[in-house]
Amino acid sequence: MLAMVHSATLAGVAGQPITVEVHVSTGLPSFTIVGLPDASCRESRDRVRAAILSSGLKWPQKRVTVNLAPSGVRKGGSGLDLPIAVAVLIADGQLPASATDGLAFIGELGLDGSLRPVPGVLPLVHALGDRAPVLPPASAAEARLLEGPEARCASTLATMVGALLGRRRWAAPPPPSGTAAVPGGPDLRDVRGQPLGRLAVEVAAAGSHHLLMVGPPGAGKTMLAERLPGLLPALTPAEALEVARIHSAAGLPLALREGMRRPPFRAPHHSASPVSLVGGGGSQMRPGELSCAHRGVLFLDELGEFPADVLDALRQPLEEGQVLVCRARASVMFPARVLLVAAMNPCPCGSEGGPGSCRCRETVRSRYGARVSGPLLDRFDLRIHVGRPDVSELMGGPAGGEPAGESSAEVAVRVEAARERARQRGVAANGDIPGRLLDRLAPLDPPARRLLEIRVRQGALSGRGLHRVRRVARTIADLGGWDGPVRESDVFSALALREPVVPGGIGPAGGGPDPAEVAIRQGAR
Amino acid sequence: MNREAAYAAALSGLPGMGPASLARILESHDPAGAWRAVLDGRIERPARARRAGPGQLSLTGAQAPAVRPWSVAARGVDPLSWWEPLEQAGVRVTWRGRPDYPAALVHDPEPPGVLFWMGDLSVLDRPCVAVVGTRNATPDGLAVAFELGRDLAAAGLCVVSGLALGIDGAAHRGCLHARSHGASGPPAGVAASGVDVPYPRRHRALWQQVVAAGVVISENLPGRPAQAWRFPSRNRVIAGLARLVVVVESHACGGSLITAEAALERGVEVRVVPGPVRSPASAGSNQLLYDGPGPVRNARDVLDALGLVLPDAPARTRPPAAGGVCPPGAALSGAGPSDGADTGGPDRSGVAVGVKVAPGPAGRPDPAVTGTVPAGGPDPAGRAILDALGRRPATVGAIMARTGLEAGAVARSLDRLSADGLVAENGGWWARI
Numbered sequence: 001m002l003a004m005v006h007s008a009t010l011a012g013v014a015g016q017p018i019t020v021e022v023h024v025s026t027g028l029p030s031f032t033i034v035g036l037p038d039a040s041c042r043e044s045r046d047r048v049r050a051a052i053l054s055s056g057l058k059w060p061q062k063r064v065t066v067n068l069a070p071s072g073v074r075k076g077g078s079g080l081d082l083p084i085a086v087a088v089l090i091a092d093g094q095l096p097a098s099a100t101d102g103l104a105f106i107g108e109l110g111l112d113g114s115l116r117p118v119p120g121v122l123p124l125v126h127a128l129g130d131r132a133p134v135l136p137p138a139s140a141a142e143a144r145l146l147e148g149p150e151a152r153c154a155s156t157l158a159t160m161v162g163a164l165l166g167r168r169r170w171a172a173p174p175p176p177s178g179t180a181a182v183p184g185g186p187d188l189r190d191v192r193g194q195p196l197g198r199l200a201v202e203v204a205a206a207g208s209h210h211l212l213m214v215g216p217p218g219a220g221k222t223m224l225a226e227r228l229p230g231l232l233p234a235l236t237p238a239e240a241l242e243v244a245r246i247h248s249a250a251g252l253p254l255a256l257r258e259g260m261r262r263p264p265f266r267a268p269h270h271s272a273s274p275v276s277l278v279g280g281g282g283s284q285m286r287p288g289e290l291s292c293a294h295r296g297v298l299f300l301d302e303l304g305e306f307p308a309d310v311l312d313a314l315r316q317p318l319e320e321g322q323v324l325v326c327r328a329r330a331s332v333m334f335p336a337r338v339l340l341v342a343a344m345n346p347c348p349c350g351s352e353g354g355p356g357s358c359r360c361r362e363t364v365r366s367r368y369g370a371r372v373s374g375p376l377l378d379r380f381d382l383r384i385h386v387g388r389p390d391v392s393e394l395m396g397g398p399a400g401g402e403p404a405g406e407s408s409a410e411v412a413v414r415v416e417a418a419r420e421r422a423r424q425r426g427v428a429a430n431g432d433i434p435g436r437l438l439d440r441l442a443p444l445d446p447p448a449r450r451l452l453e454i455r456v457r458q459g460a461l462s463g464r465g466l467h468r469v470r471r472v473a474r475t476i477a478d479l480g481g482w483d484g485p486v487r488e489s490d491v492f493s494a495l496a497l498r499e500p501v502v503p504g505g506i507g508p509a510g511g512g513p514d515p516a517e518v519a520i521r522q523g524a525r
Numbered sequence: 526m527n528r529e530a531a532y533a534a535a536l537s538g539l540p541g542m543g544p545a546s547l548a549r550i551l552e553s554h555d556p557a558g559a560w561r562a563v564l565d566g567r568i569e570r571p572a573r574a575r576r577a578g579p580g581q582l583s584l585t586g587a588q589a590p591a592v593r594p595w596s597v598a599a600r601g602v603d604p605l606s607w608w609e610p611l612e613q614a615g616v617r618v619t620w621r622g623r624p625d626y627p628a629a630l631v632h633d634p635e636p637p638g639v640l641f642w643m644g645d646l647s648v649l650d651r652p653c654v655a656v657v658g659t660r661n662a663t664p665d666g667l668a669v670a671f672e673l674g675r676d677l678a679a680a681g682l683c684v685v686s687g688l689a690l691g692i693d694g695a696a697h698r699g700c701l702h703a704r705s706h707g708a709s710g711p712p713a714g715v716a717a718s719g720v721d722v723p724y725p726r727r728h729r730a731l732w733q734q735v736v737a738a739g740v741v742i743s744e745n746l747p748g749r750p751a752q753a754w755r756f757p758s759r760n761r762v763i764a765g766l767a768r769l770v771v772v773v774e775s776h777a778c779g780g781s782l783i784t785a786e787a788a789l790e791r792g793v794e795v796r797v798v799p800g801p802v803r804s805p806a807s808a809g810s811n812q813l814l815y816d817g818p819g820p821v822r823n824a825r826d827v828l829d830a831l832g833l834v835l836p837d838a839p840a841r842t843r844p845p846a847a848g849g850v851c852p853p854g855a856a857l858s859g860a861g862p863s864d865g866a867d868t869g870g871p872d873r874s875g876v877a878v879g880v881k882v883a884p885g886p887a888g889r890p891d892p893a894v895t896g897t898v899p900a901g902g903p904d905p906a907g908r909a910i911l912d913a914l915g916r917r918p919a920t921v922g923a924i925m926a927r928t929g930l931e932a933g934a935v936a937r938s939l940d941r942l943s944a945d946g947l948v949a950e951n952g953g954w955w956a957r958i
Contacts, residue, residue, distance in 0.1 A: 492933040
């Protein structure tokens, strides 16, 4: 006898509908699964059999064949345990086929017959269309974020069969348990001093400009970066769902309700592998940290400690806002529109970093700086030194009792207003203005043009650097509520936010300064 | 072509030929005659050298394995045809007894038998100061070496160093920098490789600049690569040429300690730039300092040590600049605003003038690096920034925090102050100059 049950599996951050077909026929007892299951999927054979027997149901002593259709697509994960079990029961005549009309099943089975949650419920349920999903309790809570048919929920296979047969009611999904609605989050008000750092995160948030902070340990780089998501505009419901789907696919705990609207903040450790950052691995193609930070902030602390191949793998996705991860069996497009914030020490010894202040030899310093490749460094519109604040700043301002800086909420209002100006110009953020449109969207007034011309002629700015300065200057003007052509003062501020920060790395002009050149510039005082 | 030079050069390339043997041979023979005597077997390799030295005459720098007598090694070699292209490339040679042989080396305990050179050998007639130090220098050390090179050149002295990475190169660059601003002090590089083999290769351009502005000398045959064992003997030449050796930074077992040792053996004064006591780059130099030689902080101290007299009139007449800003020339003495340099006293004047004892053009005041003090002085924002800035470099963020000015205003003021020569930037760090 034949049975068909609907389910879904993950491919990257998208669900794909799967039909589980089970055929039970006479013959030697056997249990085979066909249709490109991966290892974890093939293991479901043993789980399904044990769960059915533990639940007081019968295992057909017949020839059982499971086909996962479409059979050309690789299936992974344990979420097909439940649909396989249901299909076996139908094919064996223990359940009527009509009981599963309009339903789809997702869930892992324990050997005792319990239903266990699986990652990626949001994209999976989304792929089911208008079929009502039957889910383990924890997954059902997550699925409530989606609109559509209400999820059914059962905690064991036996209770689920009872509900399908109409003998008992479906269980009520448990209350959402995720990291719900932490009000506020870190506030910019806590940052003492750091006027340039505060400006930099504001500009980064307003224009979606990638930010590199260089400074000694304890200067407050991480503190500033953590406050950036609080300055970004809240996600729209559609964006929030998109982000939640990615996080669900990655198996991350989901923020619920209001917390869902907050842009994500991901800070992977520098031991990260390229795949963990970009995505891929296994047949399910898990999204990487880059995608988990989609529409939020990806913070790379100790940028210089990341392996070079990992950093270089980020370059293209940063430019495109998405990453196509290709394997022999599948290619998956992951969204990757992030605001990249990176921090590093000025040199390996972790000193203040000023000329002459560190004990590192010039060769060591330049080697450290060279770990960040020029093309990656080039992606950072904003590069600033973050120094340890003076004692007086920590104690409350130079005069003592100076009021704390602005709060995140105050800054966020300006950021939102600046983004609105950018939207009216037709771009999501000024960081995205294409170079050819700069003259139209970010024109310069004559003094500003003159200033930039001088800088380019001095070799202090490359062609690409010029574009980046112009975008940043546009954002600064927007933050100041100025719609006219970019002014000289905006350009000066933009230049202040583009400091030569990396020792021995590429300077603004793109050439690595010879240590002796550095000495010349210093000695020439 | 100078035939004598060709034969002298070829003699110096004979296997196992040391400076002493060469000097002895050239005292009794003219070069061409000596070469003939070698071919005839009348002059032969000393027995000791025959055992220990490398084999055949090798004009290419490669060493033949066999130990061969000079008469065999010299057979089949035509010094003239070998020398001609070298001479055309600008390589010259001098040897003891020649009038152009550097006077400082004539009475040296181990004088080089021959000296190959490119550039202008007469620059060594000036008083020479050697600035030596580690290749792995700290930025501070590089800056000090650069300033020493610059200010000593501005004072009209010849700056001798080893053309190496780090301190040596910085000293040469400082000297070249001052020359490009009109100073007369020339650079002199003493190479461990052949004079036509720039080493390290990163210094190829520097090498050429030193040749153009001064001289590069070497006692090694042209074409010879730099080899570790050649450096100590190179260092003794540096010590022999100099009237004073300044060690800027040296690691615990640094080669510059060998230079200092050689200098002390020759009665050449050694001075040391003190470094941070915990800096490994200064471990050797500080040890040296502890052992006796006195410290120097800047070119002025070096000149004092040499007993050179500075004309002080120009510095005295220079008025203190507005806003408490010291005249740019004062920076040359290493005296900053925090030192009260704006008093403009004679002991604070720059070394931006010639030294009276220096021969030739340095007799008259030597215009050095000069800046211009802006008319009217800096605006209020600029003054606030200058007040907030010390000699210790600060970042824009720190300047903003100290002055309360906005990023754009700070950047604008720094731009102006920098154009006026009042502040300078290095890697995003700003400081008064």
